[in-house]
Amino acid sequence: MQSFAHLIDRLAYEPGRTNKLRLITHYLAETPDPDRGYALAALTGALSFKHAKPALIRDLVAARADPVLFALSYDYVGDLSETVALMWPADRRGRNAPPPPTLTEVVDTLATLPKRELPAQLSRWLDDLDETGRWALLKLITGGLRIGISARLAKTAAAQLGGHDPQEVELIWPALAPPYTELFAWLEGRGDKPVSRDPAPFRPVMLAHAIEDADFDKLAATDFAAEWKWDGIRVQAVTGRGDLGVPVTRLYSRTGEDITAAFPDLAPALGHVGAIDGELLVVRERRVQSFNVLQQRLNRKTVTPKLIKEFPIHLRAYDLLAEDGEDLRDLAFMERRARLERFIARLGSARVDLSPLVAFTSWPELAAARADPQSAGAGADSEAIEGVMLKRRAAAYVPGRPRGEWWKWKRDPHIVDAVLMYAQRGHGKRSSYYSDYTFGVWIATESGDQLVPVGKAYFGFTDEELLQIDRFVRANTVARFGPVREVVHEEEQGLVFEVAFEGLQRSTRHRSGVAMRFPRINRLRWDKPPRDADRLETLERMLKAQPAGKPDADAADHDRRQDIGNGPTELL
């Protein structure tokens, strides 16, 4: 428990992805089985037990500490688990200084411990652990362990232990269970590779770069196919054959999260064995609805028949990654496209259709189609189109964001995806909500990518969205500074805002060097992992592309104040 505690303590402060990987890999290499396996489970979210309630922690400390001292301490620290971890008055009388519990001991004990014995057991553990160990234990058992580590990152760290591609670990992962001794044996060259029995595995998705004006000069229009960029949710629909030959269908988000349960109306339409890459949309009377309509379905906790009827879900397919056990990802896009067209035809379902290709022979022709999708074949669906996608005809399907293969060309140039970093309470009738948001985009640093704040916005969202963001902020706070909360913002964890703005200016007040004019939250991208948010380079190119000398100095200064206020950017 102690070494695991010190690992997650260090990870919580380390911003760089490569450094995080090094820390985790080092821990996995140094820690024996089965402790490291349970640690990997904790980092990947695979560890589950009934969580203790904060009230239990309060009772424990009340039995040991002076209530006034506890209140003053809690007020100062601001976090219950941390306060108790730090001030816990350890009682080791009558006990022969037992060693602190191992992570395995904690996991094993919690799995079988009767509920009424939990308080006494916890007290003993708290007595035997140090401050960091107590903090980790309390965070673990209350389900509050948020250190900005994604399952993906932890699996990548494990793969590095044996110099393997993380994708290999990803593919066998569904066949594994804590404490993963089989996995470690393989990674360390002591055993065979565990066999994945998952009939419908997720395959990491291929992503596009935002295209800039200058890129067109370097690209030949004839090398590319174009599709509409649909304003929905990217998904992967995978059907495989289970042990008894029964088809198993799973729907994954772009990050590989299994979201099948939320769409019972779609799965039955996917009867053939294969893996479709496509867009989730709501279609009513054969018309694709706007993203706002789709979001009303996504936000519901329970899927009722009424919801299904009101918001019929639909899959618009644009790629085929596998068919009948054959991996198609090494084929050229146009070959996969031909397979996809036949596959969709065979499915013969009204719920699944093809994303049509947009015909063009030159970039100006495609620019015209992008400006007016309605006349270019999209018809009534044009409201749900946010631009065009360019796909190199000869490109294989490569996970990640390979250079020069796929491009997105959005309709509105003044929109970026940014990540929520800090939230501050609003004023007036919003004073009980976190309604002022500081958001950032990625920059490259020596220790990997980091987010740098580029602006602050406090409007553009609906009242219902405000409630959702407020809930997210409260549940994902990593630090508090007065009225400001730092919200989790890591590659794999956090909230992405689509931010619209009127223009950009150079700014010396921002670490990013740019400031947005009149930014607003255009949309919440719950579906998008922060690592797919935009980069500062995108903003810098937009800045260069702007007509020079637009805003006068006074106006620029005014905007800066408005954008940034006295808010959290100063805390950086």
Place this chain on the structure above:
Amino acid sequence: MRPQDILTPQPAGLYCKPGDFYIDPVRPVARALITHGHSDHARAGHGRVLATQETLDMMQLRHGEGFAAATQSVRYGETLTLGGVTVSFHPAGHVLGSAQIAVTCGATRIVASGDYKDAADPTCAPFEVVPCDVFITEATFGLPVFRHGDAAGEIARLLASVALFPERAHLVGAYSLGKAQRIIALLRAAGFDAPIYLHGAMDSITRYYQSRGIALGELRPATGARKQDLAGTITLAPPAATSDVWTRRFPDPVTAFASGWMRVRARGRQKGIELPLVISDHADWDGLTATIAATGAGEIWVTHGQEDALVHWCGTRGLSARPLALVGYGDEDAEDALPTTASAEGGS
């Protein structure tokens, strides 16, 4: 005489009427007794200053010749008579030369402890408990959440990080007077014998420590070193410097900060610290309460810091306690830990 007639809080500092002197005054006064060399306690411009030789030397280093009209040095344990009182200086364990000042008037003894710690420190004389009737204590870390633990364990974490990231530089923010030299001595005690690099602002005070016979091994200026040569090294710098453009000379630096404040996570995150090291030159909660009990004092006056919790604790032990509400003193680290626009700007 009642204790409050012997020592009285005044705007300029704690005033001893029967002896006609101030302890650690924050404004220029005719006669000052100084507990230790930190800038909030040891200011320039007094008439006559009485302090340990080390404290006087540090004041001269900081403020230059003529920081006071006249000075007199005092040894630990030596007793001097000033007007109607006797005074003596006793090791406070805070930094080199730091002292608690005992003021005795008739049968009443008051000890003003200045800043102190009861933890081991290879760079200064260990704290001594001075029995007294009234104990004046700081409360910088006067909350039970502040437990500093074992400094050697924190040094081990720093060294483990250096081993794990040999291509990165480790930049340790540490207060220039006392903390920096203690960290160096602890690193040496842990067997780290490579050269340690220093920010220019720490040079003269560190050389002063060495001149007083404190072994710190090979030290080099960070300025002028080539970037690639700083990989795998440890550099000490004032905390503010670890977040400004000065850090660009280091290869992918790991930013550490050695301070008791690092016990609370939000403090470290706020500053962008990657490796918080809980090492303090002030007593932690256990140290404060154990010391108060050990002095045998029935009355406790609490000066700067988190007075409320400590005053409450004294009450639960049947001790009479009150906050002194002296202004002008702080914790040296806390000042550095404040996020400043200036340092944020420096990085842009």
